[in-house]
Amino acid sequence: MKKGNDFFNDVYDVVRQIPAGRATSYGAIAAYLGNKRGARMVGWAMGSSYQEQGIPAHRVVNKTGELSASQLFETPTTMQERLESEGVKVENNRIVNWEQCFWDPEKELH
DNA sequence: TGCATGACGCCAA
């Protein structure tokens, strides 16, 4: 049984609030939760059981807008296809106009 | 208790 830490719940809660056509980074989520050094923990929490929580994990990428997790989805192209389906252009496994698509929980959600 | 691993981030060469 997973520890069910609030950290997990908080991560999932933030990710669920990401609007379609937008995306955020692991570091941004970690910083919003107060764990500025916990970017890895965010990714760890996601990969741990995001499929069970029904989280739009495809809207979470690394700091450079790269789809670092695309290889972990159903198929290596699922993540990209989902993003493009929502209006987010992806090229070479990276989000185009990353600055525009970036959704900062501390700024947008606060 | 120590070491290796990881959906990260930052920095140097």
Place this chain on the structure above:
DNA sequence: CTTGGCGCCATGC
């Protein structure tokens, strides 16, 4: 742009 290294924190052996 590509490597290589360090720091971070939690988990597994």
